[in-house]
Amino acid sequence: MTNTALSLPQIRKLIQRQNVFDQFVVLALLAAALSSVIVTAGILYILISESVSFFSQVPLGEFFNLVDPKWTPLFDDKNFAIITLISSTLVTTGVSVAIGIPMGTIIAIYLSEFATEQVREWVKPILELLAGVPSVVFGYFALQTVTPFMQRIVLGVQMFFAPGRDEFDYYQLPGFNMLSAGIVMGISIIPLISSISEDAMRAVPKQMREGSFAVGATRLQTSFNVVLPAAISGIIASYILGISRSLGQTMIVAVAAGTQPIYTWNPLDGAATISTFIVEVAKGDIEHGSLEYNTIFVAGLALVAMTLAMNLLGHYLSKRVREVY
Amino acid sequence: MNTQMNEVRSESEVNIPAFRLENMSIAYSGNVAVSGVTVDIPQKQLTALIGPSGCGKSTILRSLCRLNDLIPGVEISGRVELFRQDLRQMEAITVHRRVGMVFQRPNPFPKSIYENIALGLRVNGYRGKIDEMVERSLQQVALWDEVKDRLRSNALNLSGGQQQRLCIARALALQPEVILMDEPCSALDPIASLRIDNLLNQLKQFYTLVVVTHNLQQAARIADQVAFFNTNRAEGRIYGTLAEFGPVVQVFSEPQKQETYDYVNARSN
Structure with a gap:
C-alpha cells in the first residue's frame, strides 16, 4: 500500500512552487496593465517634447492669441493662434453632440424600456452595423448626401421667410461646412451612446421599476423619474465617450468640413479642425524637426488636453451623481 | 382633502369584501402556478397569506395589483373583484392608484427621501400640499423624527428598515384603499422587523392589508385572517391551491385540515 498523503516538507515545496508560479502570473498581468500606461506616457512625452521645441520658437502669447487669430504655419507669414483650430473642433463637436446625445438617449430609453424583444433583436444589429461603418464612408456621406440636402434646406428656409428673390441672390451654404460634418459625426456616435x-x-x-408602477406611474414616467436617474452615471459615461470621439474624429471633418484654417464659430462655414490640420500637414512633405513639423505635435497636444479635460469632467460628474443600489 | 378618493371609500359599503376572488388561476407560459382560488378578503383587516415556497401566494398578491401584467406570458383565469368592480377590466394605472404595494426588498427610488414620496403624489396629479403629505406619511410610519433634518438626502443612504418604512410611507401617501405587502420583513433584522409589525398593527385599523409572509410568528402577531396555500403535484409540476382560510386563531389552533395542521405545527414548534 502506498501512502498518498504528502509529508510536511513535500507540502511546503509544493506551496513554494505554487507561489513562484503565482508571482510570475501576477507580474505578467502587471506588465500587460503597464503596457497601456507606458504607451500613453510615451505619446505624451513625444507630444510635450516636440511642443517644447515649438514654444522655444513661438511665444505663448502668439499661440494663445485671441485678438486676431490666424493659423498659417505653412505660409511665409506664419501665425500660430490655436484658437482658430479649437473653435472649429468645438463647433463640429457641438453639432455632433446636439444630434448624437438626444438621439442616442432616446434610442436607449426606447430599446430598454419600451421595445419588445422582437424589435430589440431587429434594431440592435442595425445599430451595431452603423457603428461599423468606416469613418471615410461617413465623410463622403456628409459631403455628397447631407451637404446637398442641407443646402436645399438652407435655401428653402430663406425662400420661406424672405420670398421673391432670385435663387442665386440668397445665401448659399458652402460645399464644405461644419454643419453637415457635425450632423454625420453625431449620427456616427449614436450607436456608442445608445x-x-x-x-x-x-x-x-x-x-425599482415595479416600485414606480406600484405608485401609479406610467412607463414613461417610470423611465424618466426612476430608471434614468438610477442609470445616470453610465449614461454620462456614454456621453463623455461620444464627445471624446467627436473631438478626435478626423476623416469626416477632413472630407466634409474643408481644410481652410479659418477662425469661426459659425457652423455654416467650412473650417479645419485640429485633427484635419494634423492629417493635412502629415500627408504633405515637411522637413523632420522643422517648426512646421513641430506644429503637428503642438496641435496634437491641444487635442489631447481637450479630450483629457472631457474625461476628467465626466469622471467627476459620474462620481458626483452616482447612485448605489 | 383628497375628495375623489374619499368619495370612492364612502360609497363602498362596510360589509363588502375588499377583494373577491372567484376560481382564480394563474399560469406562467402554460405552467400553472396557482389554481382555483376562491376567497373573500375582508376590509380594514390584515389578511396574511402563508404557505410553503412555490405555493403561489406571491403570484396571487402581485395579480391583485396587476403587477403581473408586466411579465410576458402570464395567463389569468377566473374573476377578481376590487370592491365589487372587475379588477381585470380596470385600467392598470387605476388599480395601482387604489392598491398600494410594498415589496420584499426595500426599493426606494434613487432620489431624495422627500422625492420618494412626492413623486407618487405628483404622477397622480395630487392637488394638496405635497410638503404636508410627505410629513404626514412619514409620521404614520414613525420615520419623520429620524429623517426630518435630511429630507433632501438620498433615500438609498437610509438603513434597510428605514428604507422599508419609507416604501410603506410612499404607498400610504397615495391614500390607497388596500396595501399589499410581499414579505415586507424578510430582508430586515429582527428589531427593524418588529417595528414594521407594530406599524402594521396600527395601520390595519384604517387600511385593508394583505401581507405575504414566511414567518408564522409574524403572521400570528399581526394577522386577523389567514389564508394558507399549499403545494400540489401533478404530472411532475408543482402548483398551489388555497387550502384553508379563516380567522388567525382558528388557522393556528384549530385548523380544519390536516395539511394546515402539519404546516403550522411543523414550522412553529
Whole structure:
C-alpha cells in the first residue's frame, strides 16, 4: 500500500512552487496593465517634447492669441493662434453632440424600456452595423448626401421667410461646412451612446421599476423619474465617450468640413479642425524637426488636453451623481 | 382633502369584501402556478397569506395589483373583484392608484427621501400640499423624527428598515384603499422587523392589508385572517391551491385540515 498523503516538507515545496508560479502570473498581468500606461506616457512625452521645441520658437502669447487669430504655419507669414483650430473642433463637436446625445438617449430609453424583444433583436444589429461603418464612408456621406440636402434646406428656409428673390441672390451654404460634418459625426456616435446607455438602464433592478408602477406611474414616467436617474452615471459615461470621439474624429471633418484654417464659430462655414490640420500637414512633405513639423505635435497636444479635460469632467460628474443600489 | 378618493371609500359599503376572488388561476407560459382560488378578503383587516415556497401566494398578491401584467406570458383565469368592480377590466394605472404595494426588498427610488414620496403624489396629479403629505406619511410610519433634518438626502443612504418604512410611507401617501405587502420583513433584522409589525398593527385599523409572509410568528402577531396555500403535484409540476382560510386563531389552533395542521405545527414548534 502506498501512502498518498504528502509529508510536511513535500507540502511546503509544493506551496513554494505554487507561489513562484503565482508571482510570475501576477507580474505578467502587471506588465500587460503597464503596457497601456507606458504607451500613453510615451505619446505624451513625444507630444510635450516636440511642443517644447515649438514654444522655444513661438511665444505663448502668439499661440494663445485671441485678438486676431490666424493659423498659417505653412505660409511665409506664419501665425500660430490655436484658437482658430479649437473653435472649429468645438463647433463640429457641438453639432455632433446636439444630434448624437438626444438621439442616442432616446434610442436607449426606447430599446430598454419600451421595445419588445422582437424589435430589440431587429434594431440592435442595425445599430451595431452603423457603428461599423468606416469613418471615410461617413465623410463622403456628409459631403455628397447631407451637404446637398442641407443646402436645399438652407435655401428653402430663406425662400420661406424672405420670398421673391432670385435663387442665386440668397445665401448659399458652402460645399464644405461644419454643419453637415457635425450632423454625420453625431449620427456616427449614436450607436456608442445608445448601446452604453441602454446597458446602464437595463442594469437598473426590476424592483425599482415595479416600485414606480406600484405608485401609479406610467412607463414613461417610470423611465424618466426612476430608471434614468438610477442609470445616470453610465449614461454620462456614454456621453463623455461620444464627445471624446467627436473631438478626435478626423476623416469626416477632413472630407466634409474643408481644410481652410479659418477662425469661426459659425457652423455654416467650412473650417479645419485640429485633427484635419494634423492629417493635412502629415500627408504633405515637411522637413523632420522643422517648426512646421513641430506644429503637428503642438496641435496634437491641444487635442489631447481637450479630450483629457472631457474625461476628467465626466469622471467627476459620474462620481458626483452616482447612485448605489 | 383628497375628495375623489374619499368619495370612492364612502360609497363602498362596510360589509363588502375588499377583494373577491372567484376560481382564480394563474399560469406562467402554460405552467400553472396557482389554481382555483376562491376567497373573500375582508376590509380594514390584515389578511396574511402563508404557505410553503412555490405555493403561489406571491403570484396571487402581485395579480391583485396587476403587477403581473408586466411579465410576458402570464395567463389569468377566473374573476377578481376590487370592491365589487372587475379588477381585470380596470385600467392598470387605476388599480395601482387604489392598491398600494410594498415589496420584499426595500426599493426606494434613487432620489431624495422627500422625492420618494412626492413623486407618487405628483404622477397622480395630487392637488394638496405635497410638503404636508410627505410629513404626514412619514409620521404614520414613525420615520419623520429620524429623517426630518435630511429630507433632501438620498433615500438609498437610509438603513434597510428605514428604507422599508419609507416604501410603506410612499404607498400610504397615495391614500390607497388596500396595501399589499410581499414579505415586507424578510430582508430586515429582527428589531427593524418588529417595528414594521407594530406599524402594521396600527395601520390595519384604517387600511385593508394583505401581507405575504414566511414567518408564522409574524403572521400570528399581526394577522386577523389567514389564508394558507399549499403545494400540489401533478404530472411532475408543482402548483398551489388555497387550502384553508379563516380567522388567525382558528388557522393556528384549530385548523380544519390536516395539511394546515402539519404546516403550522411543523414550522412553529
